[in-house]
Amino acid sequence: MNNVVKIEQLLSVEGHIEELSELLVQVVEEGASIGFLPPLQITEAKAYWENVLNQEVILFVAKINNRIVGSIQLHLSTKQNGSHRAEIAKLMTDTNYRRMGIGRQLMKEAEEQAKHGGRTLIVLDTREGDPSNLLYSSLGYLEAGKIPYYAKSANGELHATVYYYKVLTD
Template structure:
């Protein structure tokens, strides 16, 4: 783990102020081949529009946004907890867009983000978390190490940023 990186929850105003930095992380991850809902090339405008929407969701209390910052205060990672779910699922949340900039990988940042999202879920009164990721990916192994239970795989569920089909594994975690 890296002690020069801090992970914290950001509120609506700060989320809006982080849009450009978060767009940089997203664009880097997509360029690096991460299957996170976007195709290459991901334009800055599209990435910023996505994060503006996320910031709006934070303002509406529909999601929790966590960021990881390096010692210089630069955003190097992020994860979200989506809490806007149907009324029969008040105990559940989805974990989304766990991203770490390629220059900051292999330093324990993703592990710290996942621990922080668990804590945020507890603070929000959520006891069942769900996420999905590319089957066999580094993220898949991270989630298993963090206590997530594999539900199963859906072949050809999504596309990689280059258009190649990829399988997706679904996970859940009880807190």
Template sequence: MTAAAPAPFTIRRLGANEAAASIEALADVLIDCVEGGASVSFMGPLPREKALGFWRQVAEGVARHERVLLAAEDANGAIVGTVQLVTAMPENQPHRADVAKLLVHRRARRQGLAQRLMAAVEAAARDEGKTVLVLDTATGGDAERLYERADWHRVGVVPDYALMPDGAFCSTTFFCKKV
């Protein structure tokens, strides 16, 4: 018995125009993640207009060269995952960036896509001349284990830092990595 081949996903960097043209699809991914219980800065249920507004702001940030937006597409060209690299930092931190909003639609999970998105965002950071990356995630979740497996270093935990989409408090774990 042979193992099934990994699902064919393509990960690519979206320019400003592509980001603006993709806000509907990106909103679908965000809404799905919030509906699935992900603590990604939004409360549930997430209204579509709020999700679209968020992605409009992201697209504007891409246009201003303040962030890098990566999208993962399935074999049909549908966006099923995304991650961002926030590159706009204070002048005393030109070497640093934040990794934000690693999102994978529930239908595309458990296929290695989040791991591939993280490798791609680290490569994008190197391309941007960033050597120190920082991120945060809900303590105890799948993402925390993903970052540990990818050699990110746990910096610390802040209890009751954020709320889950259902309103419950959750602790947040901060990670960093030199790339």
């Protein structure tokens, strides 16, 4: 099997809604803390993807054999005092393709796009204790702080979220 990962920007979700929705449902079912709780219905996932893209959101997907196996969003701040920053959102990797560097590749692509667009600061947040904390730290993101009781899990437990930032340099 050819496991070459190709990262591409999607300018439209048309033709990709089904795959993106299945990815979202799968990672939420596996416990990802990305704003949804299991069980996430496919109709809810489709409604999310149908409304995700706008001029402030850049969507990248990772494909293997032309199949979407991951995604990431770069949210560009449109505030007058925030035109230098962006936020990483909803980094997802298909559970069958984890530990292959897909998340890292998606992060690097989002960072490059941010730099290309004149952004010099990236921020993100993730649930404390999730494996993503290790990824972000390994990519040079610095912990800015934690907010306790921020995200609810499916069993009702409240978890802290960790905020990270990275100053982009050439």
